[in-house]
Amino acid sequence: MKFPNKVTNHIVNWLEDYLKKSNMDGFVIGVSGGVDSALTSALCAKTGYPVQCIEMPIHQNKEQISNSSIQINWLESNFSNVTSNKVDLSNMFDKFLDVIPNTSNELKDLGLANTKARLRMLTLYYFSTINRFLVVGTGNKVEDFGIGFFTKYGDGGVDISPIADLLKSEVCHLAAHLNLPNEILSATPTDGLWDDDRNDEDQIGASYKEIEWAMNQNLNEINPRLSDREKEVKNIFTRLNLKNKHKMIPIPICSIPKDFL
Numbered sequence: 001m002k003f004p005n006k007v008t009n010h011i012v013n014w015l016e017d018y019l020k021k022s023n024m025d026g027f028v029i030g031v032s033g034g035v036d037s038a039l040t041s042a043l044c045a046k047t048g049y050p051v052q053c054i055e056m057p058i059h060q061n062k063e064q065i066s067n068s069s070i071q072i073n074w075l076e077s078n079f080s081n082v083t084s085n086k087v088d089l090s091n092m093f094d095k096f097l098d099v100i101p102n103t104s105n106e107l108k109d110l111g112l113a114n115t116k117a118r119l120r121m122l123t124l125y126y127f128s129t130i131n132r133f134l135v136v137g138t139g140n141k142v143e144d145f146g147i148g149f150f151t152k153y154g155d156g157g158v159d160i161s162p163i164a165d166l167l168k169s170e171v172c173h174l175a176a177h178l179n180l181p182n183e184i185l186s187a188t189p190t191d192g193l194w195d196d197d198r199n200d201e202d203q204i205g206a207s208y209k210e211i212e213w214a215m216n217q218n219l220n221e222i223n224p225r226l227s228d229r230e231k232e233v234k235n236i237f238t239r240l241n242l243k244n245k246h247k248m249i250p251i252p253i254c255s256i257p258k259d260f261l
Contacts, residue, residue, distance in 0.1 A: 001170050004177040011162050012046045018160055019049055019134060026050030028133040030124050030155070031084075032192060033067025037138040038184045039175045040163055041071070044136055045079035052127060055086040056120045058093050064192050070183050085127070089119050113193035117154025128159075137161035142168050142208055146215050147237060148244025149204065155191075156247060167215075168208035204240070206233045214238075 001007060019027070027044040031037045031053045044051045053075060055068045075082040093116060105111075121135075128135045137158030143149040144164045150156040163171055168189075176185055189208065190199040201207050206214075213230075214237035217223075226234070 001173045001177075004174055007166075007170075007174060008043065008046070008178065011043050015044060015160070015162055016047045016049070019047070022134060022159075024134050025132040026052065026134070027136045028052045028054060028124055028127045028131065029136045029138065030054050030056055030120055031068050031071050032138075033064045033069075033071055033184065034138075034187055034189060035172055035175050035180070035184055036140055036163065038071045038074075038180050039171055039178070040136055040138045041075055041082070042079075042175075042178055042180060043162055045075055045082050048081055050131075050133070051075075051079070051082045052131065052133060053082060053084040054124060054127060055084065056089050056123055057086075058089045058116045058119065058192075059195070060192055061197055063187075064190070067183055067187050070181050074181050074184075087123055089116075089123065092119060109194070113191075114151045114154055116193045117151035117191070118157075121154050121157040125157075134159040137164065139164055140166055140168050140171050142211050142215070145248055146211055147204065147240035148247040149200070149240070150247065151193075152247050167212050169212060205236045211237055 015027070026049045027047075029037060029041045029044060029051065031041060041051060041053055053072050055065075055072070057065055057068075072082075072084045076084065096115060096119075097112075124135045127133065135158045137144075137155070137160065139150050139155065139161060140163055144156075144161065166174065172185065188199045189201070190197070191203075194203075204211065210233045214234050217234055217237075219234065219238050
């Protein structure tokens with residue numbers, strides 16, 4: 001990144017301008033202990049407007065909870081406009097498990113992981129409504145527009161996305177530039193939605209660095225100079241991009257011919 005100060009100021013100004021035009025009073029963000037939510041919350045805090053950070057553990061492992069606390073403590077120590085709440089959604093998730101049919105469907109685990117993300121979205125919009133705050137997305141460009149690595153109407157259910165034009169590497173660069181805690185900068189990326197503690201790379205099958213490389217390749221070109229791993233990563237990106245395209249485009253609308261109406 002050539003000009004981190006310019007990028008920072010650009011995003012902060014964009015956030016301020018959007019907030020004023022929306023006639024809302026502040027920002028609410030779900031924090032996970034990862035670099036994406038840490039950077040996003042710091043950028044929102046730099047606007048000077050109220051920022052509410054919400055921790056929403058659902059049977060979370062101790063490391064993720066610890067990193068969330070580190071993130072919030074750092075924010076509250078550096079910005080007087082930041083407040084926080086912890087809402088443990090574990091019981092709510094367990095109640096959901098009690099009322100849905102028990103099934104051995106092979107997609108059950110995925111459905112439950114997505115349910116966790118959607119419970120968090122509901123929680124953020126509750127705080128958004130009672131405080132007149134905008135729900136701020138924390139997705140980066142790789143996740144939001146490369147491979148669709150997010151839950152539709154879960155972490156994808158937001159009002160604004162300030163870092164969605166930054167690659168993961170650029171997010172990390174900007175976070176380091178803003179002196180975010182080392183524990184956050186070095187944390188293994190994970191969505192925290194799975195009981196077996198799998199991380200993002202486990203789910204994707206490739207690192208963010210590899211996916212960023214694939215995003216810059218001509219997917220229709222056959223390059224004999226690629227290594228076996230590069231070919232594999234290119235195939236992973238192509239498969240996920242096509243599979244998750246429905247998340248990355250506007251909801252399809254059935255247009256009714258005018259002469260039918």
